[in-house]
Amino acid sequence: MGGVSRYEIGQNAYIKLVLHALKHKTSAANGVLLGRLSGSDASPVVEVTDSVPLFHSQIGVLAPLEIALIMIEEHYGAQGLSIVGYFHANERFDDAELGNIAKNIGDHIYKNLPQAALLLLDNKKLEALSKQKEMAPVMQLFTKDASKSWKLVGSDGSSRLLLKEPSANIVLMDYISSGKWMDIIDFDDHLDDISKDWLNSELFK
C-alpha cells in the first residue's frame, strides 16, 4: 500500500465548505470533496482540488444524495477528478463527534478509494480564527485504518491535513467579514430552484 497519505486541500474547495456551514448555522451541512490521488507510492498525496456543498436539511435521506452524486461524478469525471472524500458540519457547536451518516457516506466513498477522507468542521478552531492566526485547516480529518473504522488523524500532532495555499485562512476570514457565505449555493438550493448553480462557478470571480 505504500506510505501514509497526506491530504492537501485547495483554497477554493476549503472556503466553499466552511462558507456553506456558516450560511446554515442552525443545521448540519455537508459536502463532497473532489480531487485526485498523486505523489508517489512512498509518499501518496490526496489532492482535494474542489468541493461541492450538498445539503443543509434532511441530511440522511438518500434520494437527493443519489441524484447529487450521479451528477457530480459525471461532471467531475470528465475533468479527470473523482470523489475523494466527504465534509460534514454538525448542527451543534459543542458536537465534535463524527456521526453515523457521515460514516455511512464515507464507507460508500471508501469502496472506490481506500484513502477516502472524512472532514469534520472544527467549530472551536473556526471561532478562534478571528482571534489568532492559524495555518491549519479548521477541520478534523478521519480516515479508515486497517481496523476498518474511521479514526481521527493527527491527534498525535502530525499534520496530515494541509492547506495548499498558506493564506487560505486569511482569505476565509475576509470572506466571512464580507458576508460572502450568503452567495454559496448547495445542491439543496439547486433542487429547490434549478437555476441556482451548485458548481458555484461565479462565486470567486
Next chain:
Amino acid sequence: MVSKTEEAEVNRLESQADNGGGGEWEYLSLVRKLKLRRPDKVLKHGLTILNDPKKRSSLGHDEWTLYEQVAIAAMDCHCLDVAQDCIKVLQKKFPESKRVGRLEAMLLEAKGSWAEAEKAYLSLLEDNPLDQVILKRRVALTKAQGDISGAIQRLSEYLEVFMADHEAWRELAEIYVSLQMYKQAAFCYEELILSQPMIPLYHLAYADVLYTLGGLENLQTAKKYYASTIDLTGGKNNRALFGVCLCTFAVAQLTKGRYKEDKESPELQSLAAAALEKDYKLRAPSKLSLLGSTLRSLKLSS
C-alpha cells in the same frame, strides 16, 4: 411554511431596509407574522428602530413587542448583552410578567446555564403546566445539551398532549432522520399527512424516508407519494420528479427476472424525465447534458 410570494415580499423589504430605504418596521412585522428565523437582520434593523427615540415612540405599544423580538434575535446571534438590555427594559415595564420570565429563562439557555434555565422553565410551568412555548423550549434545552434521546422523549410526551402541533411533528421527524431512525420518521410524516393531506411537503418528505428505507413495498409506496407531490404541486417539484425516476429504477433492479406483468409501466418515469428535461432546458441549460446522462443512468433497462 412560507409561500413563494410571501418569501419574495419579505426579501424585498429586507433589501430595502439593508440599502437604507427604510421600512424596517414593516419588515420586522412580516418576519414576526411568518415566523421566520433571520436573526442577524432582525437584530440590525430592530436596533435601528430601538436606538432612535423618535422611531421608538412612533411604535406606541408595539415598542414592547419589538424589544421581545430583538431580544430573541440577539440571543440567536449570541449578542447576549443586547438581549440582556432588551429584557431589562421589558422587566421594568412589565414586572412579574410570565412572558418576560420566559425571555429570562431563554437568556439562561443562551448563556449555556442549562440547570438554571431548566429550573426557570419548571417554575414557570408550575403556574401554567400547558404552556406550549415553554414545553417546547425544554425540548430545545435538552437538544442543545446534546441529549438527543432525551429531546425525543420530551417531544414525544409533548405530542401526546398537543398532537395537532404540526411543527412539532416535523421537528421530531427531522430528529429521527438525523439519527437514521427512518421508520419512526415515517410515522411522524404519516401523522402529518393524515391531518393535512394537501400539503405536498409532507408527501415529499414521507416519500424520501420510504425511499431511504428501501425494499420493494416501500419503494412502490414512495413512488406513489412522489407522484402525489407532483400532483399537488402542478408538476413543479423537481425533487419529486427525480424521486419518481429513482423509484422506478430501484424497483426495476429489485424485480429483475420476474414476470413481465409484475413490472411497472414506464410511463410515469418517462413523463417525469420529460418534465425535468423541459425545466432544465428552460432554466438551467448549462446543466441539461448532465441531467441527460443522469436520466440515462436511471433508465429502465430490460
